[in-house]
Amino acid sequence: MAMRALVPTHPLPPPPHLCPPFSCHLKSSLQMPQKVLHHSISRRVVTIVAMATALLAKEAILSKKIANAFDFRLVAPDQTSEEAESVVRSHAEDLLSIKDLLEAESWKELQKALRISSSNLKRDIYTIIQAKPGSQRPQLRKLYYTLFDNVTKLDYAARDRDAAVVRQCYGNIVETLGNILSRI
Numbered sequence: 001m002a003m004r005a006l007v008p009t010h011p012l013p014p015p016p017h018l019c020p021p022f023s024c025h026l027k028s029s030l031q032m033p034q035k036v037l038h039h040s041i042s043r044r045v046v047t048i049v050a051m052a053t054a055l056l057a058k059e060a061i062l063s064k065k066i067a068n069a070f071d072f073r074l075v076a077p078d079q080t081s082e083e084a085e086s087v088v089r090s091h092a093e094d095l096l097s098i099k100d101l102l103e104a105e106s107w108k109e110l111q112k113a114l115r116i117s118s119s120n121l122k123r124d125i126y127t128i129i130q131a132k133p134g135s136q137r138p139q140l141r142k143l144y145y146t147l148f149d150n151v152t153k154l155d156y157a158a159r160d161r162d163a164a165v166v167r168q169c170y171g172n173i174v175e176t177l178g179n180i181l182s183r184i
Contacts, residue, residue, distance in 0.1 A: 081131030084124040091121040107158045118151045147176040
């Protein structure tokens with residue numbers, strides 16, 4: 001009987017050094033939780049970031065203090081209205097100088113010159129409008145939008161090589177620009 005207690009009734013597992021370091025079953029079961037863990041972490045991070053962004057955006061949109069802290073004008077950062085008034089006439093002359101290109105029907109050069117001169121003029125006129133008293137702004141803004149609407153139409157007409165529309169838009173630009181300069 002003493003002998004029987006020393007002999008195990010069921011077989012013992014093999015010692016650890018005799019087992020292979022991994023098996024196919026262990027490999028796939030170890031990799032699977034890592035992938036699931038990686039995806040769930042990514043989803044959590046994306047969800048947290050999205051929620052934080054939504055809360056901050058809501059706070060920024062609805063808060064009057066934050067909304068009033070920003071200045072959304074389309075002016076040059078260091079340009080004053082006096083500086084804009086001093087160069088607006090030369091930029092207007094640059095815009096009107098496209099007449100030679102219009103007469104020569106040099107469409108590509110016309111578009112390039114139009115875009116360069118109009119962007120400078122647009123910035124200057126907008127700076128001047130922003131410096132004017134509130135009672136004068138609505139009429140100047142209307143003229144501003146009319147002027148640059150015609151500039152855009154002229155650009156498209158030059159692209160399409162439509163000489164009649166280009167001449168009509170140029171005439172509207174000359175008239176509107178004269179009205180703006182007389183009020184400034």
